[in-house]
Amino acid sequence: MSIMLKTHHLSHRHDRRLCLDHISVAFRPGQLCVIGGPNGSGKSTLIRLLSGELRPSSGRISLDGMDLRHWQPLRLARRRAVLSQQVPNQPAWPVHQVVALGRSPYTDEDTAYGQQAIAAALDQVGLSDQHQAIYSRLSGGQRARVQFARSLCQLHEQSTDALCLLDEPTASLDPRWQHQTMQCLKDCAARGWTVICVLHDLNLASRYADRLLILHDGDVALDGAPEQVLDDPRIDRIYQLNFARLRHDGHRYLHAVA
Numbered sequence: 001m002s003i004m005l006k007t008h009h010l011s012h013r014h015d016r017r018l019c020l021d022h023i024s025v026a027f028r029p030g031q032l033c034v035i036g037g038p039n040g041s042g043k044s045t046l047i048r049l050l051s052g053e054l055r056p057s058s059g060r061i062s063l064d065g066m067d068l069r070h071w072q073p074l075r076l077a078r079r080r081a082v083l084s085q086q087v088p089n090q091p092a093w094p095v096h097q098v099v100a101l102g103r104s105p106y107t108d109e110d111t112a113y114g115q116q117a118i119a120a121a122l123d124q125v126g127l128s129d130q131h132q133a134i135y136s137r138l139s140g141g142q143r144a145r146v147q148f149a150r151s152l153c154q155l156h157e158q159s160t161d162a163l164c165l166l167d168e169p170t171a172s173l174d175p176r177w178q179h180q181t182m183q184c185l186k187d188c189a190a191r192g193w194t195v196i197c198v199l200h201d202l203n204l205a206s207r208y209a210d211r212l213l214i215l216h217d218g219d220v221a222l223d224g225a226p227e228q229v230l231d232d233p234r235i236d237r238i239y240q241l242n243f244a245r246l247r248h249d250g251h252r253y254l255h256a257v258a
């Protein structure tokens with residue numbers, strides 16, 4: 001399968017402090033790649049660089065072989081969606097209007113497809129019956145689901161080469177919606193999309209990811225199939241925890257024991 005998104009010796013400094021150090025990784029279409037790692041290891045910085053929100057201090061990122069900086073913004077917005085870590089405090093709009101922000105790169109909000117995309121995204125996050133509810137009055141987890149719906153409807157359902165970048169999409173969700181969200185991302189990857197998702201929950205990663213990449217001190221410490229990564233004793237050192245390793249239903253699960 002061809003490589004779509006690639007970093008080339010990517011480094012980034014925040015206020016002169018090196019946060020990512022010469023990272024060269026390639027992300028394949030059709031894969032759900034989870035990025036893990038301790039707090040401050042550079043995960044959000046990497047997502048923000050991959051989205052084009054931040055410019056690398058050195059090195060570059062290519063999408064379909066072309067430097068990300070050279071992508072025309074509207075073309076990029078139709079190709080990739082980003083869900084950032086901070087859930088925005090949008091004004092007192094109805095939920096469907098917040099989700100419709102995902103259709104901004106298009107001119108079809110009022111067309112049948114635009115309306116259908118918004119309705120399908122709301123259905124995907126279980127909020128169809130709340131489409132008229134006022135966003136600012138929803139709970140934190142419900143708002144996170146609305147934002148997930150917004151990013152889903154930004155990408156055409158029939159697309160086979162979309163790119164989806166998500167920073168901790170499950171952080172405020174209850175267990176059911178954590179699993180629903182990960183299953184939805186897995187389904188997106190099955191359509192050929194490149195899905196890159198930051199998660200702290202290694203067990204969710206184990207259950208759903210095709211690939212697990214662990215950042216540590218701004219570097220790629222481990223990268224591979226989830227089971228292979230989770231079985232690596234370096235995981236315990238990176239998180240400074242002792243993990244018991246369990247197996248259930250063909251997946252590896254970690255349980256912190258000290």
Ligand SMILES: Nc1ncnc2c1ncn2[C@@H]1O[C@H](COP(=O)(O)OP(=O)(O)OP(=O)(O)O)[C@@H](O)[C@H]1O
Nearest residue numbers: 014015019037038039040041042043044045046085
């Ligand atoms: N806007 C900023 N200005 C200065 N330093 C920053 C900024 N954003 C991040 N950093 C620093 O860069 C490093 C990496 O931060 P980043 O947010 O990428 O980590 P992370 O792995 O996503 O962490 P977390 O798991 O806590 O979300 C940290 O040391 C952080 O203090």
